[in-house]
Amino acid sequence: MAKKLEEYTLEExxxxxxxxxxxxxxxxxxxxKYRAIVKKGFFTDFLEDTGSYSDLIQKLWININDxxxxxxxxxxxxIPTYGKFSGKYSKRLKITENDNTHTVxxxxxPIEENIYMMILDELDSSEYMKEFLTNEKVTTxxxxxxxxxxxxxxxxxTSSISITExxxxxxxxxxxxxxxxxxIVNMIWPDDQELFLERTDxxxxxxxxxxxxxxxxxxxxxxxxxxxxxxxxxxxxxxTINVEDDFRYVFMVQDIHENSVQLMSTLKKxxxxxxxxxxxxxxxxxxxETEFNNAIEIVGRTDRRVSVMMCDIDFFKNVNDQxxxxxxxxxxxxxxYLMKEFFQKKNVAYGRWGGEEFVAVCFDADAxxxxxxxxxxxxxxxxxxxxxxxxxxxxxxxxxxxxxDDFRMAFDRMDKALYQAKSDGRNCVRVx
Numbered sequence: 190m191a192k193k194l195e196e197y198t199l200e201e202x203x204x205x206x207x208x209x210x211x212x213x214x215x216x217x218x219x220x221x222k223y224r225a226i227v228k229k230g231f232f233t234d235f236l237e238d239t240g241s242y243s244d245l246i247q248k249l250w251i252n253i254n255d256x257x258x259x260x261x262x263x264x265x266x267x268i269p270t271y272g273k274f275s276g277k278y279s280k281r282l283k284i285t286e287n288d289n290t291h292t293v294x295x296x297x298x299p300i301e302e303n304i305y306m307m308i309l310d311e312l313d314s315s316e317y318m319k320e321f322l323t324n325e326k327v328t329t330x331x332x333x334x335x336x337x338x339x340x341x342x343x344x345x346x347t348s349s350i351s352i353t354e355x356x357x358x359x360x361x362x363x364x365x366x367x368x369x370x371x372x373i374v375n376m377i378w379p380d381d382q383e384l385f386l387e388r389t390d391x392x393x394x395x396x397x398x399x400x401x402x403x404x405x406x407x408x409x410x411x412x413x414x415x416x417x418x419x420x421x422x423x424x425x426x427x428x429t430i431n432v433e434d435d436f437r438y439v440f441m442v443q444d445i446h447e448n449s450v451q452l453m454s455t456l457k458k459x460x461x462x463x464x465x466x467x468x469x470x471x472x473x474x475x476x477x478e479t480e481f482n483n484a485i486e487i488v489g490r491t492d493r494r495v496s497v498m499m500c501d502i503d504f505f506k507n508v509n510d511q512x513x514x515x516x517x518x519x520x521x522x523x524x525x526y527l528m529k530e531f532f533q534k535k536n537v538a539y540g541r542w543g544g545e546e547f548v549a550v551c552f553d554a555d556a557x558x559x560x561x562x563x564x565x566x567x568x569x570x571x572x573x574x575x576x577x578x579x580x581x582x583x584x585x586x587x588x589x590x591x592x593x594d595d596f597r598m599a600f601d602r603m604d605k606a607l608y609q610a611k612s613d614g615r616n617c618v619r620v621x
């Protein structure tokens with residue numbers, strides 16, 4: 190027969206709790222230590238008898254969103270903020286161990302300053318599956334924001350810190366904004382760190398963001414796995430009555446990696462289209478002319494040797510007249526392929542100048558070396574069987590860029606060398 194409520198004693202209830210709770214842990218936050226008083230169920234193997242409190246937080250809490258075994262070291266600077274409690278606290282955790290997910294209710298009881306009692310109870314996961322699936326839809330949207338916090342520049346303070354990858358709850362931590370900047374900068378890609386420090390500088394924020402307005406910039410930042418992803422860093426200044434002296438902001442980090450990669454891929458595609466000759470799929474006139482001008486500039490300010498060459502397909506008009514322009518186009522594409530194959534392991538930029546003329550800019554090559562390149566290309570073309578057109582030959586003019594050259598001087602010398610090759614019977618290389 191069941192007892193009446195009045196008949197239960199504190200000792201019996203305490204005994205019941207001791208019998209049924211899965212884990213009871215005593216914690217010394219100051220010394221960064223814990224001791225497991227009770228361990229049952231999967232906690233028997235999951236928890237050590239004693240250990241580091243920071244490691245315990247990471248094991249129980251930090252990894253709950255995806256069950257990963259670890260996080261990148263830079264993110265561990267936030268672990269202490271997740272381990273301080275000023276009052277009783279309860280949270281539901283999802284812990285993955287040996288590919289099994291356990292739903293756990295955690296309750297923290299502060300005993301005295303930095304001394305806590307933690308109680309862990311495993312729940313029946315099936316009861317929370319519907320809730321979990323519903324929350325997943327919301328979390329998918331929320332997780333585009335990886336980090337958020339409230340900033341008061343006047344007090345040099347932060348509050349309501351939320352790291353979505355770690356937990357969906359905010360933490361009231363006493364981190365100075367000035368300290369936070371120097372902590373977080375290590376998670377930014379080295380090339381973006383200067384921009385980050387500039388745009389997060391208190392004086393910059395005060396000067397450039399008016400009340401009610403938002404400012405943002407994109408950068409590469411580490412995620413929990415230590416991989417750099419594209420994020421948007423957003424500062425929004427709050428509107429307050431005391432506009433002149435009130436500098437409070439909401440700061441958020443938004444995950445834009447997937448969209449950014451897709452956008453950059455699209456831009457790269459259109460950039461290549463803008464720089465490539467549509468018929469031959471090598472650099473067009475504009476891009477190879479840019480490379481030519483770069484060569485002039487490099488030689489003028491450094492000791493590097495650069496040479497240029499112009500190739501012309503001999504008697505190309507006869508190909509068009511005899512076989513038609515379709516075969517002519519096919520021949521040009523075939524020749525461009527041979528250039529690509531021949532120059533692929535050489536520091537050479539090459540492109541179609543126009544018609545049957547092609548230009549190559551040979552970096553780190555004097556006239557003698559460029560002449561060797563030209564002769565090698567000439568022989569390669571001579572030994573190639575072109576579909577329909579059969580065997581063709583090329584004439585090549587080569588010149589080395591000098592410090593006195595401008596574009597016109599170097600180009601005219603290269604052009605004269607090509608003219609000399611044609612005058613000497615074609616299918617040869619000449620150097621001026």
